[in-house]
Amino acid sequence: KEGDHMLMLNVYNYYLYKNKSKKWCYENGMNPSIMARAVELRANLEKYLKKLAASKGIPLASSSDPDTLLQCIAKGFFANAARLSTNSTHYITVKDSRKVSIHPASLFANYGIPPQWVIYHEVTLTTSEFIRNVSQINPLWLTQIAPHYFQRPRRHEDLFAAPTSSSACARDTIGAKRKDTPSELQQAKRPKSKNPDLERYLKQDFQF
Incomplete structure (x- = not known):
C-alpha cells in the first residue's frame, strides 16, 4: 500500500532471500544483472555512510x-509532491500545478485506491x-522536512480537505510559494531559528 519504493525494496530483499538466484530473476521477469548491480551499489553506499557517520560521530542505524x-x-x-485532484482523475504537482497521471x-x-498525496x-x-x-506520503511531512519550501497551513486538517479547484489544490492548501500566492501567505510566519544565516535564508522571497 505504500507504493513503488517499498515494492522495489521488498523485491530486493526477496532476491537476497533467494540467494541472488538468476533462475528466480528469470522466472519473475527480473534482470539478474540489474539486481546484482543493486546489491553492489547498496554495499558501496553502506560503506560510505559508515565512514561518514564515524567521521562526524553520528550513530548509524537502520530501519525497516x-x-x-x-x-x-x-x-x-x-x-x-503531488495531490489527487477533486474528481480523482489525475494529480496536481505542488511545484508547478501541472496535471499528471500515475x-x-x-x-x-493497477492496485488499490489512489492515495491523496504522493x-x-x-x-x-x-x-x-x-x-x-x-x-x-503524509502531507504533514512536507512542512516538517522543507519549511523553507512549504508554508505551514493554518490548520493541519486543511491538508486533507478537498481543494476548491484543481489549480489551487497544491498552491492554496499547503501554501507553496509562488508569484500569484495570496499576500497573507507571502507574509506567513516562518519557522524561528537562532542561526542568523538560516534566518536570512528563510527571509528570501522564494519563487518557483
Missing part, C-alpha cells in the same frame, strides 16, 4: 519501518504526462 523510509525519500524529493507501470495504477521521482511525457516511481 515504512514511514521512516518514506520520510527519507520525501526529504530528497520534497519538491516532487504511470501505468506503477503499483497505484512523492514521485520523475515526470515522463508520452501520450500524456506521467509520474514514475510513486509512493504515498
Whole structure:
C-alpha cells in the first residue's frame, strides 16, 4: 500500500532471500544483472555512510519501518509532491500545478485506491504526462522536512480537505510559494531559528 519504493525494496530483499538466484530473476521477469548491480551499489553506499557517520560521530542505524523510509525519500524529493485532484482523475504537482497521471507501470495504477498525496521521482511525457516511481506520503511531512519550501497551513486538517479547484489544490492548501500566492501567505510566519544565516535564508522571497 505504500507504493513503488517499498515494492522495489521488498523485491530486493526477496532476491537476497533467494540467494541472488538468476533462475528466480528469470522466472519473475527480473534482470539478474540489474539486481546484482543493486546489491553492489547498496554495499558501496553502506560503506560510505559508515565512514561518514564515524567521521562526524553520528550513530548509524537502520530501519525497516515504512514511514521512516518514506520520510527519507520525501526529504530528497520534497519538491516532487503531488495531490489527487477533486474528481480523482489525475494529480496536481505542488511545484508547478501541472496535471499528471500515475504511470501505468506503477503499483497505484493497477492496485488499490489512489492515495491523496504522493512523492514521485520523475515526470515522463508520452501520450500524456506521467509520474514514475510513486509512493504515498503524509502531507504533514512536507512542512516538517522543507519549511523553507512549504508554508505551514493554518490548520493541519486543511491538508486533507478537498481543494476548491484543481489549480489551487497544491498552491492554496499547503501554501507553496509562488508569484500569484495570496499576500497573507507571502507574509506567513516562518519557522524561528537562532542561526542568523538560516534566518536570512528563510527571509528570501522564494519563487518557483
